[in-house]
Amino acid sequence: MPAAPRLDLYPAFSTLRDQALALRGATLANLFAGQPGREDAFSRSGAGLGLDFSRQLLDPPALAALLQLANEADLPAHIQALLRGDSVNNTEARPALHSLLRAATAPAGLEDKFAQVEATRLRMRDIAALINSGTHKGFNGDAITDVVNIGIGGSDLGPRLVTEALRPYQGGIACHYVANVDPADLQDTLLELDPETTLFVVCSKSFRTEETLTNSLFARDWMRAAGATDADLARHFLAITTNIPAATEFGIAEENCLPIWDWVGGRYSVWSAIGLSCAISVGWDNFADFLAGAAAMDRHFAEAPLADNLPVLLSLLEIWNRNLLGAGNHVVLPYDQCLAHLPDYLQQLTMESNGKRVGADGGALGYATGPVLWGSAGTIGQHSFHQLLHQGTELCPADFVLPFTTHTGMSEQHRRLVANCLAQSRAMMVGRSEPAATQSLLARGYSAEDAAALAPHLVIPGNKPHNVITMDALTPATLGALLALYEHRTYCSGVLWGINPFDQWGVELGKEIGVQILGLLEDPDVAGDMDPATARLIAEWRSAQDKSA
Ligand code: F6P
Numbered sequence: 001m002p003a004a005p006r007l008d009l010y011p012a013f014s015t016l017r018d019q020a021l022a023l024r025g026a027t028l029a030n031l032f033a034g035q036p037g038r039e040d041a042f043s044r045s046g047a048g049l050g051l052d053f054s055r056q057l058l059d060p061p062a063l064a065a066l067l068q069l070a071n072e073a074d075l076p077a078h079i080q081a082l083l084r085g086d087s088v089n090n091t092e093a094r095p096a097l098h099s100l101l102r103a104a105t106a107p108a109g110l111e112d113k114f115a116q117v118e119a120t121r122l123r124m125r126d127i128a129a130l131i132n133s134g135t136h137k138g139f140n141g142d143a144i145t146d147v148v149n150i151g152i153g154g155s156d157l158g159p160r161l162v163t164e165a166l167r168p169y170q171g172g173i174a175c176h177y178v179a180n181v182d183p184a185d186l187q188d189t190l191l192e193l194d195p196e197t198t199l200f201v202v203c204s205k206s207f208r209t210e211e212t213l214t215n216s217l218f219a220r221d222w223m224r225a226a227g228a229t230d231a232d233l234a235r236h237f238l239a240i241t242t243n244i245p246a247a248t249e250f251g252i253a254e255e256n257c258l259p260i261w262d263w264v265g266g267r268y269s270v271w272s273a274i275g276l277s278c279a280i281s282v283g284w285d286n287f288a289d290f291l292a293g294a295a296a297m298d299r300h301f302a303e304a305p306l307a308d309n310l311p312v313l314l315s316l317l318e319i320w321n322r323n324l325l326g327a328g329n330h331v332v333l334p335y336d337q338c339l340a341h342l343p344d345y346l347q348q349l350t351m352e353s354n355g356k357r358v359g360a361d362g363g364a365l366g367y368a369t370g371p372v373l374w375g376s377a378g379t380i381g382q383h384s385f386h387q388l389l390h391q392g393t394e395l396c397p398a399d400f401v402l403p404f405t406t407h408t409g410m411s412e413q414h415r416r417l418v419a420n421c422l423a424q425s426r427a428m429m430v431g432r433s434e435p436a437a438t439q440s441l442l443a444r445g446y447s448a449e450d451a452a453a454l455a456p457h458l459v460i461p462g463n464k465p466h467n468v469i470t471m472d473a474l475t476p477a478t479l480g481a482l483l484a485l486y487e488h489r490t491y492c493s494g495v496l497w498g499i500n501p502f503d504q505w506g507v508e509l510g511k512e513i514g515v516q517i518l519g520l521l522e523d524p525d526v527a528g529d530m531d532p533a534t535a536r537l538i539a540e541w542r543s544a545q546d547k548s549a
Contacts, residue, residue: 001090003495004204004360004498005073007323008367009126012069019062020324028429028463031059046300046310047481048293050470053430055463056397066316070306076407078495079312084108085263085301086493096502097263098487099298099404101271102291104288109484113263120258120273125284127238127276130173131199132283139232139511140196145173148189149277150219152179152202152211155240157348158270159203160280160485161341162290165479167406168338169282181211188355200237202252203274205266207243210514216250240273265502267348268487286476286501309486314399314467318493321397321465322371331389332375334401335421336474343375343402346486353490353501360500361423369497377421390427390460398466400425401482403474431462524537 029092037210042054085095090453130136144309151495156179163175178186200219204212239247239257245259258273279287323325334342354370402421406414441451
């Protein structure tokens with residue numbers, strides 16, 4: 001494979017090292033004091049989103065060096081290569097054309113693929129309409145009331161997030177998500193459902209994924225146990241896959257299969273028929289707005305200069321925090337309950353994409369790549385891990401995500417949420433000095449001696465770097481823009497690290513070993529070639545089975 005670039009070999013990277021050294025000990029207070037108007041100078045907007053990165057630990061020269069890095073890495077050329085369908089996934093020799101899934105018109109050279117996308121969109125629109133209008137009936141003649149999406153990874157996290165995030169737009173059909181091979185996941189979901197009015201959407205790009213196939217078999221048995229004949233099952237199962245032969249072999253008729261394509265990565269596929277459950281949940285028009293919001297971000301990504309380009313800036317800030325400040329993790333804090341699943345979704349997007357130890361050329365990298373991503377909805381995390389954010393020893397750069405308004409109609413209560421978000425951001429920024437801590441203790445009636453003893457525990461260093469991503473409201477369009485923003489940020493970081501963000505070879509080994517171990521669990525007579533630690537747990541599992549028999 002041709003040699004891939006290396007982050008630390010760009011000339012701008014040495015400049016960045018110098019900048020990082022020069023900024024050692026800098027405080028956000030100093031940075032604001034030394035740069036009047038910083039809050040405006042370090043704020044951008046695009047596709048309905050605002051990005052305020054003024055609370056990052058960098059100054060204009062460091063930002064200039066980051067932009068220089070983007071130029072040296074020729075990010076504009078890489079952006080065009082992605083969007084026009086070049087083979088950016090080099091280890092699997094294919095493009096990553098998730099942007100085509102939300103395009104309104106065919107980009108030059110992609111007319112054939114776009115025609116397939118459009119035809120599939122029409123089918124999705126029709127299915128959503130048939131189900132929402134009650135025209136599509138279950139096997140006893142009653143209208144469908146519930147949809148169960150069976151899938152995992154990209155065939156679950158995206159649709160689950162979108163359905164959850166757009167629940168204010170939900171119509172009459174309830175959508176449920178089953179992913180885990182743990183039977184409790186499916187069992188708990190089915191407990192509240194009626195087989196006669198339930199539709200299963202089996203989402204699996206490969207149609208080979210153990211969890212999804214196992215749950216789908218169980219779901220089929222559940223339908224049969226309720227009296228559905230094989231012919232009836234056609235009304236209750238749809239498949240979304242690239243592997244239509246495997247889906248038909250499973251028993252889903254070809255006319256009930258919707259395609260996706262190998263040029264769509266699983267974790268980038270919510271815009272395709274993998275998003276069918278969401279389209280059913282919120283109706284086609286809202287789903288189309290979701291696609292349009294992402295397309296607006298695609299245009300911004302393609303057209304905005306690097307210095308104003310939201311995904312590029314987010315990526316450069318990720319590189320700054322990861323490779324220059326040494327942060328090993330990144331926390332996402334959505335201040336909107338509807339976005340509670342955003343960290344889960346972003347974990348797959350960023351960690352499956354950029355959790356790589358070799359370059360796109362297979363050569364070792366001498367620097368850190370994708371950080372650990374985690375987070376939870378505000379204000380939940382405030383009463384849990386924010387303690388560590390404020391006073392722990394781990395540097396946790398953060399993204400606050402804040403819609404300015406609520407769909408609930410409870411604007412008074414929402415004001416409290418906004419106040420909490422801004423308060424957490426400000427506390428992370430300014431912290432609290434020891435004299436201020438002492439003062440506050442004295443004001444609370446502590447003696448001077450007790451105040452002095454307690455004050456160090458109240459000190460908050462502040463200077464915790466973070467972004468604030470805002471939108472007027474969480475709508476289908478702004479949600480689409482937000483997810484596309486993170487997709488493109490992930491791509492840019494992959495390019496800068498010199499890795500391929502579109503493969504995931506690291507997940508294969510565990511799957512292979514899982515098959516071997518299942519063989520051992522199923523048949524005690526099989527001579528397993530297992531390490532002693534695994535063999536010991538298998539033996540313990542066997543004895544637990546015997547005890548519970
Ligand atoms: O195991 C990882 C993975 O391959 C993801 O990349 C993918 O989103 C998920 O499994 C599900 O795959 P499929 O859609 O083929 O069932």
